[in-house]
Amino acid sequence: MKIGFDAKRAFYNSGGLGNYSRNTILSVSKYYPKNSYTLFTPSTENSIDFKVPENIKTEVPNGFLGKTFKSYWRTVRITKKIKEYKLDVFHGLSGELPYKAHQKTNAKLIVTVHDLIFLRYPELYAAVDRKIYLQKTKYACETADTVIAVSEQTKTDIINFLDIPDNKIEVVYQGCDPVFYNDAETGKKIETAQKYKLPHKYILNVGTVEKRKNTLSILKALKHGKIDVEFVIVGKKTDYQNQLLKFAEDNGMTEQITILNNVPTEDLPAIYRQAELFVYPSYFEGFGIPLIEALYSKIPVITTKGGVFSETGGLSSIYVEPDNIENLAEAIKKVLNNSELREKMINEGYEFVQKFNEEKIASNLMNVYLK
Template identity: 45%
Template sequence: MKISYDGKRFFNNSSGLGNYSRDLVRIVATYFPENDYVLINENQTEKGKEIVALPQVSFVETSKGSWSRQLKMGKDAQLINADIFHGLSGELPLIWKESPIKKIVTIHDLIFMRFPQYYSFFDRKIHFWKFKKAVEQADLIIAISDQTKRDIIQYLKVPEEKIRVIYQGCHHAFKENQSEEFLTSTKEKYNLPKRFILNVGTIEERKNLLNIVKAINGTKIPLVVIGKKTKYFNKVKKYLVKNKLENQVQFLENVSIEELAAIYKLADLFVYPSLFEGFGIPVIEALFSETPVITSNVSCLPEAGGPDAAYIDPTNFEDIKAKISFLWNNESERKRRARKGVQFVQKFKDESIAKEMMNAYQSLLKN
């Protein structure tokens, strides 16, 4: 079987859709090396170089010309006799030859429909048009959570039988046991507190960092935040200054994936009060890191967090404060939830996801 992929996010995105693309190709190529996996893009970059180096993974340059991804990538996949084309980020090429090829698209979320206020009118229209065209063309749609599946049915009017839920995993660094030396050196490098709570993700309104900051106001609990700053950061900063909390909250950027995995392990708690997610990869990362999780009781987050995460109303900072205080002061309960969380998160291991994705590929070719 020859499976081709839209390689744009694989080669060009450092997080989010890029991580999903690289992890997916890596795990199916690792667990099912009998197939050929071909990444198609305008060019290669350093990102994912170690995956393309696998003997069963190769790169094909898209035919030259404007709009090549939309107009030529699909035909390029057919020219190399691929059995399947998989669009990894909600899009499929618009033009195809008559020769047979099965088309799959992964839809991560429809946040632009649920929270239109975070997007311009133009962006909403473009996103909707791309997603609608993709699901119409696709022989199979992969949703990364039951929440996303429900949204695809509701907003894109897709029949349920055309959708299969296959969860995301996370980078293998979070599943490895870093040495004590590395943990210590990471702690020293970033001058981390002896004990702290952690938040990871883009600092934007939907991720709701301000309510964590409000929750720790009046406590002495240190907070470490790792994520790219947006305009919303200014709102958070204003609150920190007004309430003299600047020394209680530490912001980190440009942290390597190995260091990030170490910081998860060093944290007492991971707090993620997002208002909405397609899946919530940081929750999975924390669970693999044996760090207890406090997260929102909305969207897909209970799917990712499992029965032993602590759930909060993300709009109620007093609820967040109560859960943080309870777990911060209760070591035995933290350990219990961490232990149970590791058991639950095994369903997101590479091998399980690879098998589910390969079953999807194989079943599609049988039809």
């Protein structure tokens, strides 16, 4: 079978979309090596460090038009390549499909939709961005043969917001980088702790430092509950980070928090594994990969009640309303002060998270390709 991927995010996105793209490409090609794979990306120059296996071809524009007008190449020219290479499957990994590919090629078209946050929380996006996202996502869903939703929550949103039929959507969960599957070596933990000046004992939050992630509620809970534990935040910086720093300064908590931006993936497992607790009171997620990373890292999880979080966090995690500061503080104290509860949460969480193993996910994806 000949399979093509829209791989721009795999080369140029270090966040959730990029991780999903890289993990999908690597896992499917690893467990189904007899297929041929082609990655389509407008460039590989100055890209992030994505080591493409030798059995995968990478296609970039080679003509003047494609190199100069990269968006045109990605939306129009790829359609011609799909037809030229006689691909059996083309998978858009981040909510987009090439223009008229459904009319001009015989490939089965698959598109993954991660979330519709731009429709659920329009106030977080500029009007022009919302219009572009809606246009691209709706077109992809309407022209695809199958839409992959990364969670039941996302499937429901696709049906309700985009009016896509239920029977056109398949839920295929995503996982995390296999680097989280095993414990970090002692030397790596020590090295990482020294590199980032990690506290001896800390709770952890990982994800883009933005308002939707609701990190400020964790600081408020620590203050409200007078909880004597340090707090490490790892993620891409936005203006919201200034609100966290101001709250910490105004409340004498500056020494209690550590914010780490631009941490490479290879350092994350050692940061997770040394944490006492993972706290993630996000208002909304399409999936919530950091929860999977935490459960694989054998640390207990406190996250948001409702939405996708119970799909990702399982029965062992503790769920709270994201703005209920008192309950969040109580939950943090409960986990930190009860070793038996911690051990139970860790063991049950680790057992639950095996459903997101890369081999199972690759198998589920292949079933969609073959359907």
